[in-house]
Amino acid sequence: MGKNKEKKNVITGNPLVKTIGTQKIVVVLVIILLALFFCIMSPSFRKYSTVVSFFDYSYYVSFMAIGVTFALITGGVDLSIGTGMIACGLFGGYLITQKGMPVVVGIIASIALGLLFGLLNALLIAVMDLPPFIGSLGTMMVARGLGSILTGGLSITWPSSNSPQGWFRKIFKIHIGNIDFPIGVVFVVLAVIIMSVILNKSRPGRYIIAIGSNKEAAKLSGINVVRWQSLAYVISGLFTGVAGIAFSAIFQSIAPGTGAGVELDAIAGAIIGGTSMTGGYGTVVGTLLGVFVMSLLKTGLPYIGLQANWQQIITGIVLIVAVLIDVIKIVKAKRARSIEIG
C-alpha cells in the first residue's frame, strides 16, 4: 500500500505534471484511447473526412463551452447557451437573407444578441439573485421563442460558400482542390489563448474565480460581486453569439426550435476538462480538451453503429459520470482537510 502511495506522489508531484494539471493529462489520454478504439473498430473511421467532421462539430461547441466555463467558475451555470446560439444564428441570418444586409452586419448582430442574452442572465442571476439554473432557464426559453418568432418559424440559411457573401465560411473551412482544411481550429485556439489569459491574468478573471471560490470572502475583500458575476454571464452570452456564427458557417441551415440539449455537451465538456460545478476552479484549456472528448464520441459512435440518438444517451451518462467525479473530488478534499491533526 505504501509503495503505491509513493508511486502516485512521484507522478503527481512532478513539477511538469503539477503545472499542467493531472486531470488534463488524463483527459488527453482518454482522447488518445478513444481515438485508437474507434480506429481499430472501424476502418472507415480512419479517413481524413472524419477529422473534418470532428472539427465541424467542435467549433461551435468549443465556443459555447469557453463561454460557459466562466459562468461555471462563479459557481453558477448558463443553460441558455444552446438555444441562444440558434437564436443568434437565426437573427444574423435573418438580417442577411431577409433584410439584405451584408454578412458583416449579420456577424455583428449575432454577437450583439448573444451579449443581450448575457445581460439578461446577469440581471436575473447577479442582480436579482435568482438561482442560476432558473435564471438561465428563463433566458433559454426566451431565446428559443425569440429566434423562431423572428423568422416566422422558418429555417434560415446563411449565404453558401459559392455565393459572393459566403466568404465567412472560409474562416472555418477552406476548400482547396478536393480537400477541406479545417482552419477554424486556429480561431478556436486563439480564443482559448485569449480567454485563458483573461481568466488567469486579468483582474476581472481573478475576481470571477474569487467569487466562485468564496463569495463572502470575495465581498469582504472589497470585490464588487455583482459586477464581476455579471461579467461572467456576459462573456458566456458573447460566446453564444460567436458559436452562432460558427454554427451558421459550418451547417447549411439553422432550424428554429432546435438547440436545446447542445448546452449539455458544452457543460459536460467543461466539467470533464476539470471545471468544478461548485465554482472556484476551471481552465479554458481543460474545457477545450473536454469538448474534444465529446466531439470524438459524437464523431466516432456512428462508426460503431451507434447513431445520433445513442449519442444523447452517451452524453447523459458522460455528464453524470463527470459530475459524480467532481462531487467525489470535493468530498475527498474536504475529508483530507478535516483529518489533519491540529
Added chain:
Amino acid sequence: MDKVILTMQGIDKSFPGVHALEHVNLEIRKGEVHALVGENGAGKSTLMKVLTGIYTKDEGTIIYEGREVEFSNTREAQDAGIMIVHQELNMLNHLTVAKNIFIGREFMSGKLIDDKRMNLEAEKLFDLLNIKIDPTEKMGDLTVGKQQMCEIAKAISHDAKIIIFDEPTAALTESEVEELFKIIRDLREKQLGIVYISHRMDEIKEITDRVTIMRDGAYVGTLNTEESTKDDIISRMVGHVIYEEPKSVSNVAPNAPIVLKVNNLNAGKMVRNVSFELHKGEILGFSGLMGAGRTETARALFGADPKESGDVFVNGEKVEIRNPKDAVKHGIGYLSEDRKQFGIITEKSVSVNSTMASLENYMKGIFINKKKEKKIAQQYVESLNTKTPSVDQLVVNLSGGNQQKVVIAKWLVRDCDILIFDEPTRGIDVGAKNEIYQLMNKLVESGKSIIMISSEIAEILRMSDRIITMCEGRKTGEISISEATQEKIMQAATLRN
C-alpha cells in the same frame, strides 16, 4: 502616554434582550501584546466587532492614534490599520497564497496582472516575518496554521498598526505555535499593537505583556502579565456571581445502573479518545470553552457525524450507531445547540414539530392521525408551559424559549431515556430558563438520564450531578458536584495537553 495607540472608553452596546457590553474599557499601547480574556459570552468578540465597525456602539468613545474615530465597516477599519485575524479563516481556497494576499490590489504590468512580481512581494513579506511559505501554493492546500500566517502577512501588507488575534492557536500544532509567537514578538518589536484573545493561560503567560479581563459584558480589570498568576486571571474571569446556590450533592443513587457508556470515541481532531459513563437519573454536565469538542462528541455519539472509532453501550449492550435513526431507535435524543438550523422545522406547526421523531406511533393505517398528533402536542404544550395560541401555530412565530420547548417536546414525545441537551438555555430569557431547569429535574426524577452541554459555569454547577470537562477534543476533567468549584472547572477547561 504617546505610547498608547488605542483607547476604548465606556463602550456600551445592547441587543434586544441582552446588554452585551457595559462600559468597557480597553487600552492598547504600541509595541505591546495585550491579552483579552473572558468566558464565552463575556463580550470579547462583541467588543472587537464594535472596534472594527461590524457593530455600532451605543455609547462610549474610541480614540485611535490621538483622534476620535468610529468605523462603519471593516474596510474603513482596515484602511486605518486595524485588522483582525479571525478564528474561522475566510479564504479563497482555490487561489494561491500570493493571489489571496493581494486580492483587490493586484500588481499590474500593463493591462495584465503581474503574478511574478506579486510572488516576489509575497516572498518579501514572508521574509520580513521569518515565515517559510511558498507563495505559489494553493491556499486550500496549506495547513490551518500556515493559512493563518498568510492572513497575518496580508494584514502587514495592509500596513496594519493594530492586529487582533481571535483564538489564534486553536488549530495549531506545537511547532506552529512557536512560529506564530516568533512572528508576534517580531511584530511587537516593530511597535505594532497586538490584541490577543485566548483562553490558554500558558500562552498568555508566555507571550503577553498585559491582560484585560471581561466578565458578563463588563470590564473587570487589567493586570500586568508578569506580576500575575494564572489563578489571578481565572478568578477574575469567573467572579462570584451565581444564579442560585449550586447543587451541593449528587441526586444519583449510589447503585444506579449505567445507562450509557462511551469508550474511546474518536472523530477527527475535535473528539479524541473520549470515554465516559452516564448513570440512570443523572444529569451529567459537559463543561468547557467553545471549540472544546463537546458538541462534536455528542454528534458523533448520536450518529449525526461519522466517527472513526469508539464503542457505545446502552444499558450494558453494545450498539451500532451509524446515523441518527439508529440512535433514536436506542432511545437517545439530541437537542442541538442551534435550534434554528438543526432543531425546528420553521414553517411547520407545533404539532408537526412535536411528532417529528415519532411519526410511526401516530399513524392510522397509512394516514397520519392528526387528531392524536394534536392531542399529544397539546399535552406537552401544557406540561411544558409553552406559550403558543394553538398547536397549529407555526414554530417560526414563537419566541426562542418556546421554540426550545417544542424541540424538547419532540424528544419527550419519543420517550427517549437518554437525552443530550446541547446549550439548552442559550438565547432564552430568565423565566423560561428556570422552567427548563425544573423540567430537567422532573425528567431525571422520573428515571431519565441527561447529558447537558453548557458553556455557562453557573448553569453547570446548578444542574449537574457530575461534571466532565473537555478541552480541544480531549476529556480533561471529571468531578462530582460536591467537589466542584468554578475555578476547578475553568482550570480543567483550559488545560492543554
Added chain:
Amino acid sequence: MEKIKNNVFVKKAGFNKLVLACVLLLMYIIFAILSPSFLSYNRILSALNYAYFLGFLALGVTFVIATGGIDFSIGPVMFCAALISGNLLTQSGIPLAACLIISLLIGTVFGVLNGYLVAYWNLPSFITSMASMMIAKGVGSVFTKTQSVSWPQKGQANGGFRVFVKVTTDNGTQIPTGLLFLLLFAMVCAIILNKTKAGRYILCLGSNREAVRLSGVDVKKWEMLAYVISGTMAGVAAIAYVGAYTTVQPGLGDIFNNEAIAGCVMGGTSMTGGIASVGGTIIGVMVIGLLQEGILAMGFQKDWQYVLTGLIVVIAVYVDVRSRKRKI
C-alpha cells in the same frame, strides 16, 4: 387587502390559489372577447387536452420541488414511456393493459435513477435530471429506431385506453373523462402530501433537511421517493398525452418540463422547498393550458408560448424567493 386575506374562506382556500383562479377566469374572459371561438365547448376541450398530461407531469414534479430539488427529465421521460410502450403495443403485440403498466414502470425507472443520484450521491438535481433527460430522449429514440409511434384510434383494437381521456356519447356530446382522472390523481396526490408519512417527510425535508435527519428520519429514502413519484407520474402523463394527441415523436419534450414547473410555482409550490400545493398546481396548469390555447387561437406562433413560459417561470420564482426571504 388585509381584510380579504384574513377572511376565513380565503384562508382555507389559500390566498394564492384564489388569485390564480381569478387570473384564470380573467384570462378566459379576455380570450373570449378577443376570439369568440373561445366560447365554444370544443375550445375548452382542446385546452383541457393540453392540461391533462401537463397536469400529471406537474403533480409529479410538485413532490420534487417540495424537497427543494427540480426534475428536468419529466417531459422526455413521458415521451420515452409513450414511445416504448406504444411500440410494444403496435409492433410487438403486447396486450394493452400490460403496455399501460409498462409506461408507468419506465417512468419509475427514471425516477429511481434521478432519486438515487440526488439523494444518495448528493449530485445537484438540475444537472442530474438534465442528464437523465438526455438519456430518456436517446433511449426512446433508439428503441423505436427514431420512428414516431402512433397509438391506436378510438374505434380500433386496443383503442380502449382512449376512454381515459374522452368519452363520446351516442348523441355526439364529448365528456372529458380525462379531467376526472386528473382530478382523481390530484386528490390522491394531495392526500399523500398532506396526510401520509411520505408527504410529511418530503415537505419537512424540503424545509430543513438536517433538522429532519437529526430527528431520526431516513431522509435519503424519502427524498428519493419524491423523484420516483415524479418519474412514475411522467409515465401516467404519457398515457394522457397519447390519448389526446395519438402520435409521439422521439427527441422532443423539454418544453413541457418548464411548463409543468411554471404551473407548480405559479400555484404556490416554493422552489426553495417545504411548501407545496396540489390545488395550486392544478390551477396553474389550467392557466398554462388556456394560455397555450389562446396563443393558438389568436394565430400567434407557438414560440410565444416559450417566451411567455420563460417569463412566467422567472417571475414566479422571483416572487417566491423574495417572499421567502422576507419571512425568515
